Amino acid sequence: MIPENQKVKFAIVGCGHIGKRHAEMVTRDPESELVALVDVRTREACGADAYDVPFFNTMEELLASGLEFDIVNVCTPNGLHAEQALIALENKKHVVVEKPMGLSKEQCEKVIFKSLQQSKQVFCVMQNRYSPPSEWIKSVVESGILGETFMVQLNCYWNRDDRYYKAGGWKGTQDLDGGTLFTQFSHFIDIMYWLFGDIDNIQGKFADFTHKDSTDFEDSGFVSFDFINGGMGSLNYSTAVANQNLESSMTIIGSKGSVKIGGQYMNEVEVCNITDYEMPELAPTNPGNDYGAYKGSAANHHYVITNVIDTLKGRTSATTNALEGLKVVEIIERIYKVRNEQLNLQ
Numbered sequence: 001m002i003p004e005n006q007k008v009k010f011a012i013v014g015c016g017h018i019g020k021r022h023a024e025m026v027t028r029d030p031e032s033e034l035v036a037l038v039d040v041r042t043r044e045a046c047g048a049d050a051y052d053v054p055f056f057n058t059m060e061e062l063l064a065s066g067l068e069f070d071i072v073n074v075c076t077p078n079g080l081h082a083e084q085a086l087i088a089l090e091n092k093k094h095v096v097v098e099k100p101m102g103l104s105k106e107q108c109e110k111v112i113f114k115s116l117q118q119s120k121q122v123f124c125v126m127q128n129r130y131s132p133p134s135e136w137i138k139s140v141v142e143s144g145i146l147g148e149t150f151m152v153q154l155n156c157y158w159n160r161d162d163r164y165y166k167a168g169g170w171k172g173t174q175d176l177d178g179g180t181l182f183t184q185f186s187h188f189i190d191i192m193y194w195l196f197g198d199i200d201n202i203q204g205k206f207a208d209f210t211h212k213d214s215t216d217f218e219d220s221g222f223v224s225f226d227f228i229n230g231g232m233g234s235l236n237y238s239t240a241v242a243n244q245n246l247e248s249s250m251t252i253i254g255s256k257g258s259v260k261i262g263g264q265y266m267n268e269v270e271v272c273n274i275t276d277y278e279m280p281e282l283a284p285t286n287p288g289n290d291y292g293a294y295k296g297s298a299a300n301h302h303y304v305i306t307n308v309i310d311t312l313k314g315r316t317s318a319t320t321n322a323l324e325g326l327k328v329v330e331i332i333e334r335i336y337k338v339r340n341e342q343l344n345l346q
Helices: 017-028 059-064 078-090 105-118 132-143 186-196 301-312 322-345
Strands: 008-013 032-038 071-074 094-097 122-124 149-157 199-207 220-227 232-238 247-254 257-262 268-274 288-290 295-298
Touching (some): 008 059, 008 301, 017 032, 071 078, 094 105, 094 301, 122 322, 132 186, 132 257, 186 247, 199 322, 220 322
Parallel strands (some): 071 094, 094 122
Antiparallel strands (some): 149 247, 247 257
């Protein structure tokens, strides 16, 4: 537990778009302090000059420096998340890890085991849970207002073209990216799991329409499954959409009504048709992270940092705990097992 009168000290590993967003949110919060940045590039090359803190090229250099800090934010390529979380935990630091927590259930289990062994927290970044439509639909589902869940359809149709997949970069590689569901759509799979729980009886059809020369994996898929808690679901996704993102939407058919949350980032309630229910007015949703030529999920990282501080000071609990982070990875891993089995048959 960190005392109330003490700032929470953060070291951020990875100074890409997301790492710099973490740094910005930490410096804005009066209860937190940014003490170090880490990136394999130079300070100038990754645009870290805006932050007047020590800069290191490796976690090993950071840990050998003698700097005091409480928590490591892992904002590096996907394939490094679990490895770097383990290094931080072994050195008795709490961890904030960007999605995905790892690229396999086994990697995530090692992180959870180490966190329990060291009595340290692991926070998984799933910032879409903070969007007003997400918070609203969570309350609707949990209260039983929609009744029995019959069907859930999750549609994720985004643009990721050569403006995103740069030659020689980590995006699109099997070992560091891991796949479309890990990098682009794990936030929405997380919301589905958060609302309806685990799935089984997974079936799917997959294709690579426009990324044969830029990625090691599929860009599109139709996936169907059953929810263990009842009802059936589908996930339809693609990064082959031309020009710009089309939508991220969730349609829920229940025994007492139907809801559709849509927009590019599941940021708008498009339909609310529930028996004897009047929908409240929701707060506006933050826009998607703007990366120039392409757009990402909601810019809610300030909520993540606040939750970390409040949890470490004993005021609340983690919004997304390590077990939930593991479950999202496991669901994606099982979907990709179906994909791989299909590829082996062809």
